[in-house]
Structures are given as structure tokens and as C-alpha cells.
Amino acid sequence: MASITRKPILISGAGLASLLLAQSLRRASIPFQVFERDASISFRAQGYRLRLSSEGLDAIESVLGPEDFQKFWDTCGQTGGGGFAAINATTGLKIPEPAKDEKAEKAEAEKPKLPKESLSSRDGKVVGISRGDMRKLFMEGCEPFIHWSHHVTGYELTSSGVQAIFADGSKSIEGEMLIGGEGIYSKVARQVSKGKLKVYDTGARGIHGQAPAPAFKELGEGVWRITDETNPKGRLFAITNVRPGELDDPSIQFGWTMGAQPGVIRAPNDDYSMIGQPAAQLAKEFTEDWHESLKPLFEQMNVDEAAFWKITCSTPTGVPEWENEKRVTVIGDAAHSMTPAGGIGANTAVRDSALLGRLIAGAGGFAADGVTKTYEQEMRVYASEAVKTSYGMAKIGFGVSIDENSETV
Structure with a gap:
């Protein structure tokens, strides 16, 4: 046959x-x-x-x-910790969980909620690549x-x-x-x-970037959300995952993701296919008043890897x-x-x-x-x-x- x-x-x-x-x-x-x-x-x-x-x-x-x-x-990074820790962008300090009284807790409990996000996926670690x-x-x-x-x-x-x-x-x-x-x-x-x-185009925009691992040293291990509520250009945040054991190796790069509400991040000529210098320059301008412990993430970034992105959704x-x-x-x-x-x-x-x-x-x-x-x-x-x-x-x-x-x- x-x-x-x-x-x-x-x-x-x-x-x-x-x-x-x-x-x-x-x-x-x-x-x-x-x-x-x-x-x-x-x-x-x-x-x-x-x-x-x-x-x-x-x-x-x-x-x-x-x-x-x-x-x-073995190529993935495994970071300890089961959730985000928030940092104030201008002070560089951790933001404590707000205290709630009994009435506030009851009102919060009655609100519809999304499924609780679990960052860890195996062995109690946050796994990323x-x-x-x-x-x-x-x-x-x-x-x-x-x-x-x-x-x-x-x-x-x-x-x-x-x-x-x-x-x-x-x-x-x-x-x-x-x-x-x-x-x-x-x-x-x-x-x-x-x-x-x-x-659908949500209207929100972001910037991706990465920098040598030592630039993240003052943050230390963890999944961090850096928030800037008072930036005159608009409310911003950045998220990064800092892995242990690699913070002294300049050949290794960690990434960060910056995001903002619609209208805050705008690429030159509204061209979000641009990569490199235009995205890197804008990220540096947004973070020029951030705390000294956070600035190395942006000042030492790999300019070639900086990129804009549109936030879309089905x-x-x-x-x-x-x-x-x-x-x-x-x-x-x-x-x-x-x-x-x-x-x-x-x-x-x-x-x-x-x-x-x-x-x-x-x-x-x-x-x-x-x-x-x-x-x-x-x-x-x-x-x-x-x-x-x-x-x-x-x-x-x-x-x-x-x-x-x-x-x-």
C-alpha cells in the first residue's frame, strides 16, 4: 500500500x-x-x-x-514573593496597605470583585522569562x-x-x-x-524597557509596582520583576513596563511602531523627578530595546x-x-x-x-x-x- x-x-x-x-x-x-x-x-x-x-x-x-x-x-527566573509590593515613585518608599474600619471593610466586601490574582505559579515562586x-x-x-x-x-x-x-x-x-x-x-x-x-484600541499606551541587573539593586528581590500619582504629565506606574542572585551581573538585563491612563503616553507623530530613542527619551522625561533609587532603571536602560505599545483588547x-x-x-x-x-x-x-x-x-x-x-x-x-x-x-x-x-x- x-x-x-x-x-x-x-x-x-x-x-x-x-x-x-x-x-x-x-x-x-x-x-x-x-x-x-x-x-x-x-x-x-x-x-x-x-x-x-x-x-x-x-x-x-x-x-x-x-x-x-x-x-x-532553567532559563526562567524564579522570584520569591507571592504578590506585588507598591513603591511611591517620588519617595522611593513602600506604600503600606491602607487601614480600614469595619464599615469600610463591609462596603468593600459587598463590591463585585475580580478573581484574586496569584503571582506565584510553581514552588511558591513568580516565574518569568x-x-x-x-x-x-x-x-x-x-x-x-x-x-x-x-x-x-x-x-x-x-x-x-x-x-x-x-x-x-x-x-x-x-x-x-x-x-x-x-x-x-x-x-x-x-x-x-x-x-x-x-x-479594540483602549486608548491607553505604555513603554517597555530594560536595563542591566545592577540598576535594580536598590529595589532588591520582588515584584514591584512603582506608582506616580502626582506627575504633572499624568498618573503613571511601572512594574518590574527583580530576581535574586543576578543583581551584580551587568551582562544580565531586567525589564520594566511603564503604563498610564489614556492620553498620558504619546509617541511622536502618534507612531507607536517606533522603537529605540523616542521611547527611551520619553520614559526618561516621565521619571526625571522619581527617587534616586529608581532612576537607574531608566538612566541605564538599553535604548535599542525601548518600545512603545498600544493597549488593546478583544x-x-x-x-x-x-x-x-x-x-x-x-x-x-x-x-x-x-x-x-x-x-x-x-x-x-x-x-x-x-x-x-x-x-x-x-x-x-x-x-x-x-x-x-x-x-x-x-x-x-x-x-x-x-x-x-x-x-x-x-x-x-x-x-x-x-x-x-x-x-x-
Whole structure:
């Protein structure tokens, strides 16, 4: 009996979700091709350090297996402490929890609350890893099948498969399936959902940056939220995760994330694709009156890695339903964009990769009936809850508010 030649699974985008899915397929000996619009993995700044939840770590471990997950785990930083400690930006002092009288506590208890956030995920530690390191680890072994400078702008179904369409009008080879993982601007997501998948601009903006570990020495170990309530430019905050054992090593860099309410952080010419000097300069201006113990985070930053970012979010009511297409589906931010609050987005994205990879492998790499449908049904449950939580936290932290009539990206 002649063997059946399998067409590759086509993957649009080479972000975290796409690369972990590729890794899952590689380990199941299922052919795949990845198409990424950037020219290389180092084409742009990689952004902030990601905090991994128990669910995110479980998903990654299920794909990588014991040996390679250990390598991943050893690359992660593990920080002690189970929650944020707040610091006043101008005094450099910790902000104590406000005392409450009995009436205030009762009123607070009656208010609707979001699920309590747990920062620690394994061994009582806060586990984090830089986006760049995460991408490199997920990419290992997949490099020959990644095509850089290939911007996917849509797809075309054929009688026996699917082809990706690129920005120059050319098409990919025929694939068995196409998985859209190219982020919030995904054209695959818009096409397969017939416009039902939307990403809203919350209006809030932020800046990512990083600096050598010794710049964080006066902060010490912990997950810190630095708050500036009196800045004349507007209310600001910055979050950073300071890991132990590395504070004397200038070759290691820690990251920080600055955020603000809508209208406070503005990129020159409203161009939020800018990286480097414009973002670094603005961060320094915002923090010029901060306490001396905090200034090294910004004065010593790696200017090349500074970057602006828009705070976007999918429909807060949950991931919408669309007519299922057995050969095409979406993962990660293409399916469910989230605010950075709680670090929920990346953890949900890797759950997508693990789930879909497992279903494709179970079908032998073929677009069997039920693969994308089962994936989408299961994904909508956990992703809708994640979007709701992420948005709720951002309403409190960033002061954002969106609805179905808000501006989309």
C-alpha cells in the first residue's frame, strides 16, 4: 500500500503561539511551514518579560517534554514573593496597605470583585522569562521551516487544501491547514471569522524597557509596582520583576513596563511602531523627578530595546463564534487580544498552541472534521474568561473603558 504524502500545516506569524505550535508539530513528525513578515527574529525589540502562570507552564511542559522543559525552566527566573509590593515613585518608599474600619471593610466586601490574582505559579515562586528567550527556545529545531519576510494577508481554499496569500500577491505551497497566529492585526482572523473577531484600541499606551541587573539593586528581590500619582504629565506606574542572585551581573538585563491612563503616553507623530530613542527619551522625561533609587532603571536602560505599545483588547464579553472552517483557525492574539494586566495574554496563547497541536497530532496531521471545531469550542471557554479578567483588571489599573462601538485597530 502506497504511503500518503501529507501536505504541511501552514502557520502565519512567528510569535510565541505560532512557534510553540510549530514545536508541537515537529515533535509529532507532522510537516509544517511558518511564514513571518519580519526579516529575522531580532528584527524588532522583543518587549517585556513575561510572567508565566501555572496553566501556561503546564501547556509549555506538555509540548516540550521533560528534558527540554527542564532547559526552559532553567532559563526562567524564579522570584520569591507571592504578590506585588507598591513603591511611591517620588519617595522611593513602600506604600503600606491602607487601614480600614469595619464599615469600610463591609462596603468593600459587598463590591463585585475580580478573581484574586496569584503571582506565584510553581514552588511558591513568580516565574518569568523574556519574550526573546522564549521565542528562541520554542524555535529550536524549527529554523529550516521558517520563512522570513513573508507577510500573510489572507488565504485561498483549494479543492484539497489551502494556500496563504502574501502581501506581494504570491501564494504559498498548498497546505493541509492554515493557522493564523500573526497577532492583533491578523488578516487570517478577519477573513475566517468574516469580521467577527475584533481588536479594540483602549486608548491607553505604555513603554517597555530594560536595563542591566545592577540598576535594580536598590529595589532588591520582588515584584514591584512603582506608582506616580502626582506627575504633572499624568498618573503613571511601572512594574518590574527583580530576581535574586543576578543583581551584580551587568551582562544580565531586567525589564520594566511603564503604563498610564489614556492620553498620558504619546509617541511622536502618534507612531507607536517606533522603537529605540523616542521611547527611551520619553520614559526618561516621565521619571526625571522619581527617587534616586529608581532612576537607574531608566538612566541605564538599553535604548535599542525601548518600545512603545498600544493597549488593546478583544470583545470583553468573550471570544465570538463564527462559522467553522475545518482548514483554517487562529491562535494567540489573533483569536483573543488582551491587555497586559496580569500577564494573561501569553499564558492563554500557549494553551492554544498545546491544545491545537495535540488535536492536529491526534488526526495524524490531516484536516479531519472536528479538529478546528473542537479547538475553537474549548478555546472559547478559557479564553473568554481570560479576556474578561484581563479587561476587568485594566479598567482598574489603566482607567480604560471599551464597548462594541469603540474604535478598532
